[in-house]
Amino acid sequence: MPTTIPIPRPSAAPQPTAAPDSLLEFRNIRVVYDNAIEAVRDVSIAVPEGGIVALLGSNGAGKSTLLKAMSGILYTEEGVIESGSIRFRGEDVHHLAPDELVRRGIVQVPEGRRVFASLTIEENLQMGGYTRSNAAARERRDKVFALFPRLHERRDQIAGYMSGGEQQMLAIGRALMTDPKLLALDEPSLGLAPLIIDRIYEVIVRLRDELKMTVLLVEQNAQRALDIADYGYILETGRVVLDGTARKLAANEDVQEFYLGVSSSGRKSLRDVKHYKRRKRWLS
Structure with missing residues (x-):
């Protein structure tokens, strides 16, 4: 396991407060696993609409736990939100089921890609668009193919035989089929070659700049994330220890x-x- 390096909290620094135009807010969230292990403690994070926010930190810092809490899937690992709230477009959503959160526009691409290995690229995308009408799903698929031409070229290929980079493209493409308002990406660069990472990050920037999509980016690769993010938070041992604009953090x-x-x-x-x-x- 990577060594955890704590960052000192600036003296008398207040918890981050949400901007008026925040699309997503974590408010003083505390998450506990199996009634014993505190994974996240009193975390407040604001994700403004139309921006890229990076969550940085070493392995075990609590980044993925926040995404699971946001996506309503903590229960799969005996996790619960013991206090605090998660608000999306001004409404509490932490009590909603995962499918309802997807319909609201919150979609996560989990770490490890997790495509449907026995299905083709085309079929994976169809699965991602199950909440949309046929016409809307076709429109979204065409946009995905425009973002990832390689998926279009190999649309009849079985996903399990694709490279890791192609599977990451497919995982993002499948999430985009739901027409998300907020796309959460958990370690999208993990295990990928530098050229593939470049391509993935180019697409993330296009999602913000061209499609006006809000992106919550969880990464251990801090340099990559800060290169494209607007704002960032650094987590250590379940707490926010530093936050600021990407430029400020990089400096x-x-x-x-x-x-x-x-x-x-x-x-x-x-x-x-x-x-x-x-x-x-x-x-x-």
């Missing part, structure tokens, strides 16, 4: 050192990071 020395891998003295080794972690200022 922060601690973020550069522990998430971007560089500092004023150059790139740091894992040994340096572990030594730095033990310094007194990280113990607060």
